[in-house]
């Protein structure tokens with residue numbers, strides 16, 4: 001899709017974070033980590049960093065920018081060791097500053113180095129920050145990110161005879177929210193996942209025997225690692241000279257993010273045994289059954305709308321075509337666009353193929369609608385390129401609620417689904433984006449396509465059921481609670 005997170009008027013996806021760790025003596029771990037992060041670039045494009053441990057000390061190199069902007073041959077050469085820990089960041093807690101780039105680094109009172117990378121968002125950020133502040137570890141006025149607070153608490157509790165592993169076993173049961181955490185003391189690599197397993201985290205093995213842990217299985221493939229298994233929710237995995245060990249800090253209570261299947265993850269990743277591409281294809285097929293359209297051509301909004309569009313075309317028997325060319329390298333350039341460039345908006349990212357589109361009744365398949373601005377601009381552009389009709393089909397239900405678990409959506413009042421006539425929101429959104437017809441896949445079909453049971457998934461941004469609760473320090477929490485109460489009241493007074 002263009003940008004479900006276009007609340008800042010941007011055309012880049014605004015996602016979460018990616019983590020990648022490797023334990024492999026004798027291998028070039030900094031370069032393996034670099035390529036792992038490269039494969040996970042879609043999960044965070046604001047900052048990148050790598051920590052390398054050699055058994056003695058940890059060296060961290062991080063900066064704002066894409067992986068390819070942050071690192072070069074020289075910086076990677078300087079990172080020598082047997083453990084690599086990498087992080088791609090998109091700001092979800094704390095600001096976008098160098099200090100908030102990861103991996104985080106803290107030194108324990110006994111001199112142990114601790115580096116940590118985190119994907120997710122904690123719901124008890126405020127409480128943990130207060131605890132860390134009480135211990136003199138952070139200054140709350142500096143708005144420390146949840147990741148820094150976790151790193152500070154871990155390091156502070158690491159001492160002679162009570163290593164970082166024991167500190168983690170005491171800290172993680174107290175932490176609430178979404179976290180896939182990789183950390184190291186320079187000797188072992190540790191990987192932990194919240195008891196609900198909101199974000200994915202998988203383990204693979206290199207041909208030479210080394211171990212890799214990554215946010216997505218596609219990153220394992222890209223560095224030549226064989227998928228071994230997922231890190232279980234509530235599990236702490238330890239990789240060191242003795243091999244791989246597992247400890248449990250909480251019971252598993254699966255609530256994986258369904259939006260990973262729809263949009264966030266790469267299609268060539270597998271989450272909890274289900275191919276993301278397979279899920280998207282199935283959603284597209286189901287969408288064609290649930291919402292047929294009279295069209296001449298199915299076109300995707302590249303890239304994340306593509307598998308669902310293929311599925312839609314297969315099931316509807318309407319030909320599939322590429323009607324929009326994506327400028328794949330526009331990325332986050334860090335160059336402020338001038339007013340003239342800004343006005344190009346969507347054109348910076350997508351260019352319509354007039355000869356494919358002209359005179360056609362198009363079925364345009366996209367993965368989600370958040371604010372609707374991008375779809376409105378896209379439909380206008382397609383009509384200008386000669387489309388006769390534009391029928392929009394969306395591979396997820398309407399997004400109505402923000403995510404508190406690591407994805408940056410707009411505030412609930414900015415979401416288009418909350419700004420149209422509640423009696424017929426689909427028709428309201430259709431009018432707003434000026435489509436000839438509009439349909440969303442049902443929640444049931446989306447969940448079925450993930451091949452996970454509905455009670456083991458989080459679908460809060462669609463249904464408003466927040467399985468891990470809401471953070472006390474986020475202004476959207478109170479707003480969501482009020483809106484949910486109003487909805488419940490309205491529903492109960494309906495005849």
Ligand code: SF4
Nearest residue numbers: 257259403458460461
């Ligand atoms: S609220 Fe939405 S994006 Fe966030 S974890 Fe749940 S399903 Fe995923």
